[in-house]
Amino acid sequence: MKARLLAAALALLLVASGCSAGSSAFVPDDGSTLAVGFAAEPQNFDFTRTDGAAIPQALLYNVYEGLVKLDDQGRVVPLLADSWTVSPDRLVYDFALKPGVLFSNGTEFTAEDVRFSINRVKTDWTISIKSKMDVVDRVEVLDPLHARVVLTKPSNAWLFDMASRVGAMFTPTGIEDLANKPVGTGPYEVTSRRRGDSIVLQANRRYRGPEPTYRTVYLKYYKDPTALNNALLSNGIDVIGTITAPDSIPQFEADSRFNVVQGTTNSEVVLAFNNKKEPLNDVRVRRALTLAIDRKALLATAWAGRGTLIGSMVPPTDPWYEDLSGAYPHDPAQARALLAEAGKPQLNLRLRIPNLPYAISSAQVVQSQLAEVGVTVTIEPLDFPAVWLKQVFTDHDYDLSIIQHVEARDITTFGRPSFYWGYDSKKAQDLLARADRGTPEEQVTAMREVARTLSDDAAADWLFLFPNVVAAKKKVTGIVRNQVSESFDLTTLGRSE
């Protein structure tokens, strides 16, 4: 009877583990296979209905392509469009499409797909960034290889956004099961996945270009930063997409098996001030708090000194970047004077942060440095994302918060008074509008002015810009230094023999 029980239990186990599709902890060590480790896993493959950075990180430019893409300097360059022209009134964009492009299901890519994809953002997408297509009035099919997009008002942001996931091209024959079966024109297609473990990409047989160096790519997911590091150290993976534990970087730098590449991201770690609420609606208080915090010391504590100090909501890869990090040098005496002038020599503030490592370590530095100027800070860690989103982001129930803002060119959020900053500046709003409708040169001038205005108003305290630190085995070449697009771009990768 015991033997039979045991046999039954074993059979059950085999059945239970058998119903899972392939994919593996084991990555064959041949030249055409690559394994990349990441911290955040896509919940499904449908970025039209599921938010978050993990899906475009895996799929954009690799599986899905748009008319344009961003290079590592943040420039818009052609992808599925060979070229394009913009009308003098900046309302009409004519795209000449690459010929001979096929989707991974065999359908040909034409101007009809451009119309279908752009219209579909407005009708079927449910995530908030769909609003980036609101400016589109209509899409016309001039002929199979020419598409015309007409905007309701001039917008520089629109073409830039076309390089993000909202610009991804779909085919009407490939949208049945977006959550499980992505169909794109990119060099890879998804062949299998195991939730909680990995996604496997294979070279797309119908891809127009040369076959990618790595025919099979395993995207492997590790919630725990130590596990992610150990995977590279023990040959479980070849690349760490972005290192999330800064203390481990020297370990890789010291090891001759690896290359470590450090660049910038779009991810500003911001000490948010509730601009609408007493006492932070007083610019003197906001300036005092900004002066009181030693950002260099904070960066050393929070991210081992690896990030970049910025003084406004602009990363160095944006064309209107200028270094404003010196605008508020660390000066506790002046901070105290400003607070006294505002009639607030003693303050009690609630710092409500997401329970994430970088936020917790930053919050402790902020707390101790503000204590030196007479500001008592109470740190309240909130469960992220659920509780933080509800209480701080939606209900604006906070004085101070710390969170990283990962979206590209999210400086525009300061033009929305309803956003959780509570920042309402006519000047900034006008400048942002002018920047969007002007020529690219006018855009740069106006955006630079927006950044200065934000810094002047101390609309927030930009603590630091997250670095992009990639560690890889020596054989892997072509790693993109700056993470400016939403994609972990596999197409640039090569192999050194």
Add this chain to the structure above:
Amino acid sequence: MTARILRRTAIFAVSLLAASIVVFVFTAVLPGDPAQVALGVNATPELLAQTRAEFGIDRPLVTQYLDWMGGVLTGDFGRSYVTRDAIGPQLADRLGVTLWLVGAGMLVAVLIAIPFGVLAAVRHRRASGTVVSAASQLGIAVPAFLAGILLVQVFAVRLQWLPSGGWTPPIQDPGEFLRGLILPALSLGVVQGAVLTRYVRSSVLDVLGEDYLRTARSKGLMPGQALIRHGLRNAAVPVVTVLGLQLTTLLVGAVVVERVFVLPGLGSMLLDAVSARDLLTVQGIVLVLVAGALLVNFLVDVLYTVLDPKLRGAR
């Protein structure tokens, strides 16, 4: 005997029902709105309302509960808010991984506990016995995750003999499957083995003092032979009981070990689902775990009734 088994079955069913209500209520009162988490930042109020309706979380709690239970009873655990996939098959898949882990951990624990426990008992007056006892004491004090981290450092990072984590299904590649299972099973099993060693030791010590062993030895058996032929079977009864109880502890340990070794089991699924406020998934996983624990208790109960003649007349 039949009456007793029926009674136990009824208790099992009622406990399961009660547990389902508790699980449901506790997940429903978790702070945070699943619709908002699913939609992310900048979700508009209209979209939020639409998504809540789509998830069915705008309905009264009682309706939601009855709907959920109705589904679960027919094997339908609903669709995840986050992955938009059916939860049932995913649960089965993850359960498979966790069961392998718990089974392998149990095996390691038994393989450690029996020889060392017997050794510690037979030699309890000698140095070697004391050493084993002390070592098991030390083993109990080491948490499974720490054991896991140490094992990874030595065997994966330094020596590179075994993978530091990840899962290969046995059907796909049995060799790689076993290689991947060794370290997690060791970190789970060593700690449990240390606990179990102490039970085996005291159980064997009890048996050593029994009359029938003296009888066996007077018939001319060597002490070791006597213990193996007559003693161990009797010593095993209390040990098996403890083993049953330990199973639930192993499940908890497995949750942590899955995290350390990046195994796609129930534990890691639960952690992900909680942080994403994927309530339906959380409810499904917790219900399966609770049902598992209740089932073990129930089976132990029934087995007693069947095995122990003294209980056969009892109610």
